[in-house]
Amino acid sequence: MAIRRFLHLALLASLVLAPLPGAAAGGGRALERLKARYARPAGVPFPADNPFTPEKAALGERLFHEPLLSQNGSFACATCHDPGQGFADGQALGRGVPGELLPRHTPTLWNLAWAPALFWDGRAASLEEQAKGPIQNPKEMAQPLAEGVRKLAAREDYRAAFARAFPASPVVDETRLLLALATYERTLVSPVTRFDRWITGDANALDAAEIRGFLLFNGKAGCANCHEGWAFTDHGFHDIGLPGGDRGRGAVIGLDVADHAFKTPSLRELGRTAPYMHDGRFATLDEVLDHYTGGIVERPSLSPDLRRIALTPDERRDLLAFLGTLTAKTQEPAPLVVAVPADASREEVVATGTVRQKDKRFAPGHIRIAAGERLTVVNDDSRTHNVRVSDPRLAFDSGAQDPGQSIALSFAEPGRYQLFCGIHPAMRLTVEVESAGSQ
Numbered sequence: 001m002a003i004r005r006f007l008h009l010a011l012l013a014s015l016v017l018a019p020l021p022g023a024a025a026g027g028g029r030a031l032e033r034l035k036a037r038y039a040r041p042a043g044v045p046f047p048a049d050n051p052f053t054p055e056k057a058a059l060g061e062r063l064f065h066e067p068l069l070s071q072n073g074s075f076a077c078a079t080c081h082d083p084g085q086g087f088a089d090g091q092a093l094g095r096g097v098p099g100e101l102l103p104r105h106t107p108t109l110w111n112l113a114w115a116p117a118l119f120w121d122g123r124a125a126s127l128e129e130q131a132k133g134p135i136q137n138p139k140e141m142a143q144p145l146a147e148g149v150r151k152l153a154a155r156e157d158y159r160a161a162f163a164r165a166f167p168a169s170p171v172v173d174e175t176r177l178l179l180a181l182a183t184y185e186r187t188l189v190s191p192v193t194r195f196d197r198w199i200t201g202d203a204n205a206l207d208a209a210e211i212r213g214f215l216l217f218n219g220k221a222g223c224a225n226c227h228e229g230w231a232f233t234d235h236g237f238h239d240i241g242l243p244g245g246d247r248g249r250g251a252v253i254g255l256d257v258a259d260h261a262f263k264t265p266s267l268r269e270l271g272r273t274a275p276y277m278h279d280g281r282f283a284t285l286d287e288v289l290d291h292y293t294g295g296i297v298e299r300p301s302l303s304p305d306l307r308r309i310a311l312t313p314d315e316r317r318d319l320l321a322f323l324g325t326l327t328a329k330t331q332e333p334a335p336l337v338v339a340v341p342a343d344a345s346r347e348e349v350v351a352t353g354t355v356r357q358k359d360k361r362f363a364p365g366h367i368r369i370a371a372g373e374r375l376t377v378v379n380d381d382s383r384t385h386n387v388r389v390s391d392p393r394l395a396f397d398s399g400a401q402d403p404g405q406s407i408a409l410s411f412a413e414p415g416r417y418q419l420f421c422g423i424h425p426a427m428r429l430t431v432e433v434e435s436a437g438s439q
């Protein structure tokens with residue numbers, strides 16, 4: 001294990017450092033390639049079964065601020081997810097209706113339209129499913145959802161707002177309440193900052209120290225191993241060596257290898273969301289860097305993507321300067337652009353019985369296979385994966401699939417299936433299973 005991790009780190013170091021000498025000079029193709037990885041997406045994806053409408057988002061926003069959803073009428077979602085504090089609450093651990101401390105820190109709600117799993121441990125698969133949690137949790141809003149729905153349905157203004165949001169079936173009910181809340185939450189896209197202007201070509205939007213910090217983030221400091229892309233998250237679960245007994249993702253998927261692993265948070269609007277981490281243990285970004293440069297608790301579940309790094313005082317200043325560019329002056333969400341759904345019929349579908357997992361991606365990502373035929377998934381990645389199917393026709397869990405290991409499964413019934421990784425749920429594989437005679 002230790003040797004494998006060392007080899008892995010050496011490999012990563014060479015991969016990441018290779019393009020940087022050119023980049024450090026402040027220009028060149030390597031820097032352009034790196035910047036391209038941070039381009040903001042063209043639009044916000046909304047699921048086919050809960051498409052965006054302005055009326056639904058408006059209802060969702062109103063519900064988000066509605067204390068009637070709590071048992072004593074004093075707590076709304078916005079009480080803890082305060083729009084003025086980056087949709088967090090400024091506390092290490094939140095407190096709900098009964099006033100007891102919650103076990104985890106209130107996270108920001110920016111950029112969750114792209115999140116494949118919700119909560120620090122990913123126990124909810126969609127925003128629609130997630131919102132039920134805090135409303136009914138006896139330590140949060142402490143009221144059965146049905147009771148909140150009853151209070152809303154008694155009001156003429158809410159009946160009218162639900163009718164505008166759901167004209168085809170104007171009912172005030174639990175399902176529609178959750179659909180509206182989720183629609184509003186998907187509109188919370190973090191504002192454009194100087195960093196984005198630099199990425200899109202304004203060379204003067206960042207100063208030299210901030211650019212050095214960006215290169216460190218992607219190079220020697222290894223932050224981008226996990227905080228990758230425009231939202232600065234791989235949506236994966238990692239143990240970064242914080243002390244404490246919370247098993248996090250490990251308890252949800254029942255795997256020791258994911259113990260103490262929590263969701264990689266977005267680093268957008270970081271300047272407003274202190275304190276940091278799932279338990280709110282760090283008050284400042286300086287303390288966060290102290291952790292990454294010397295506070296890591298050694299244990300078997302540590303993420304293979306984590307590096308033990310050292311930073312000079314100058315490098316630390318540069319890295320903090322760069323992180324500062326991810327917070328906007330405004331607290332208004334970015335103007336909403338709804339993404340046009342990808343045309344699935346134009347996507348390439350490969351007929352194959354073998355799929356690989358290098359670099360946290362299933363390749364190919366969309367395949368065709370006959371019913372009953374064997375699908376082999378080869379872990380040629382440097383990380384442990386956990387292949388899962390959660391479908392009424394097939395429930396599959398590979399357990400811990402270590403680097404070098406292959407797993408196999410087959411599909412008895414024709415149709416479309418989704419495979420995902422329990423540790424890196426942004427990894428998705430779509431499988432079209434055809435009836436055995438049709439190939």
Ligand code: HEC
Pocket residue numbers: 064075076077078079080081094095096097102104105106107108109112115117118119120121127130131134135139140141181185
């Ligand atoms: C009492 C404070 C409190 C209230 C009220 C509250 N939340 Fe939360 N919220 C939290 C905490 C704490 C977590 C993290 C819990 C965990 O991960 O185990 C959380 C997590 C979330 C997440 C997951 C974010 C992520 O990055 O995965 C979403 C989404 C969310 N809340 C939305 C809501 C909505 C919608 C409401 C109202 C219906 C609401 N919350 C009410 C404290 C609160």
Ligand code: HEC
Pocket residue numbers: 217221222223224225226227237238239240242261262263264265266267270273275276277278279285288292303304305306307
């Ligand atoms: C192995 C993956 C990984 C690497 C590498 C990594 N992080 Fe993180 N980061 C995480 C995870 C996971 C969390 C949440 C951990 C928790 O709460 O238990 C986190 C939390 C944070 C937070 C707190 C955010 C918040 O909202 O609470 C900051 C800031 C941060 N990381 C910055 C960095 C910087 C800077 C680097 C490079 C020096 C870095 N990270 C390297 C995975 C990583």
